[in-house]
Amino acid sequence: MMRLVAWGTLVLGCLYFLLPLLGMTEFSLKMRRGEYSLDAYRVVFADPRFWETFGYSLALSAATIVVGVVLVVPTAYWVRLRLPQARPFVEFVTLLPLVIPAIVIVFGYIRLYNTSSFLPLTGSAFGTDILLTMGYATLALPYMYRSVDTGLRTIDVGVLTEAAQSLGAGWFTILARIILPNVMVAVLSGAFLTLAIVMGEFTMAALLNRPAFGPYMQLLGANRAYEPPALAVIAFAITWGCMGLMQLVTRFAKHERAKA
Amino acid sequence: MSFLNLSHLEKSFGANRVVKDFNLAVEKGEFISLLGPSGCGKTTVLRMVAGFEVPTSGGIVIDGQDVTGLKANQRNIGMMFQAYALFPNLTVAENVAFGLKVKGVAKDRRDARVAEMLRLIGLPEMGGRYPFQLSGGQQQRVALARALAPSPRVLLLDEPLSALDAKVRVSLRNEIREIQRELGITTIFVTHDQEEALSMSDRVVVMNGGIAEQVGAPFEVYNRPATRFVATFVGTLNIFDGKVTGPETAEVAGVPVRLAEPVAVAQGARLSLALRPEAVHLGRKEGAEVVLPAVIQGVEFLGSIIRVRAEVAGSVVALDTFNRSDAPPPAIGTQAEVSLSGRDLIVLQD
Structure with a gap:
């Protein structure tokens, strides 16, 4: 009886998530009257703005991931190695982007870095891109930090560090050749989550007036009928593709098999 | 003057004095064991020699060079850890080559040295394996090869046999001693196992409460204990x-x-x-x-x-x-x- 209830709950849960997706996918295929077609997808892919915004967001995702890794890996490593007492504080700080809305953060940025400020980043497209990248890195911070911290938990950071030091390695070598490769799967999962966040982010990009994928999706959604669900399906495919990649990377990382 | 001199070493963590006025002179090629119960300060002494802890006072001199203020990566000291501490992302050969690579040794010389070290530990065919594919004893052998590859001045062994089963422990301790004798490397071995200390060492330092209660050959320490603690702790x-x-x-x-x-x-x-x-x-x-x-x-x-x-x-x-x-x-x-x-x-x- 209990097993039946469990299965029933699972099926209900799956339906709750899958039915809207199925409905949306089905609707995205109905552009041609009376038959299913991929016309909506064809229109989306034929739109040069799709590729421009998609490419732009992809580039900014890469930059955000680099910033995130450079910021988070040494921080999480140092907290674990030398400042364990600071861990609750650092965790609190990394969680702040979850409770402070993106719109508050971006208005703060605009006030701080406008053209009449000491660092007028919004004065140029490149400067605004830097600002947007930093904003994305902030939004992705909770996910990136937790991923990396979980990865660090699986290795004996202190002993590996001391072993490397006794062999003559400095901090950069230890981080680049020992710590980072050993938490690579965790870093990649953080990176893929960052990618998913950046690809769908609207508020910051819209308010900083940058041609990102999020505002494009919103624009399309406001003006078209069949293309937005097609775009949403594409966005889901990107996210799921990222999750699949995470699994693949975990499977192919030879030394990770020992931890499994 | 001895090869390694520890003079008036002190270490305190807050109000807790862990090592008190510790003095030791080690000759070149000597195998010294620091023996004592948990919390007696033996590992702290070893970590001060390695450079992982800064002494509160006192000095460490190796081969005439005062290394007290040097960082761990500047001391040229090899170390084996209880938990093996092999780099999981590197193969056995890469692990052994790590210190040489850091030193900037050319690839052909590095490869030759790695092969020599793997022969020395009896694992010449294991270079391509990852640490998780080895047994505990094999991993500790690789850790020894890795520590020895850059030709360190001193070898430090921090309870390297504790995590192994009894049979492997006995065979590995004999191997470690043979290799140490063959290379003539000055070695400090930390253990709480008196059998290990007595069987492997040229001299044993029995520690209690942060001080060295007795320093002597195993025969002397066992048969003529200097203090009640030494007499009751050893044997x-x-x-x-x-x-x-x-x-x-x-x-x-x-x-x-x-x-x-x-x-x-x-x-x-x-x-x-x-x-x-x-x-x-x-x-x-x-x-x-x-x-x-x-x-x-x-x-x-x-x-x-x-x-x-x-x-x-x-x-x-x-x-x-x-x-x-x-x-x-x-x-x-x-x-x-x-x-x-x-x-x-x-x-x-x-």
């Missing part, structure tokens, strides 16, 4: 109450005995006398000064040795006899005699 001991009856004589259980060395205690004073289990004989031994009645209370069969516990003059005494197939161990409850000699008695001083 098993039977302790008797005695009374001083003269400069070199005492009374044990009412029987007069002649001591091996004179004691600086006033006549009539009470003192503690100790005897190793192998110095107490079951039965009446020819030439023994003291023969006492005993009741067998327990028998432990340890293979080549049988450890017997017997009640003698109101206290329980442990004694060891060799196993002989034609002489079965005594039954519990049997009346027997034990004999001992005054020259085997160790006078315990606080």
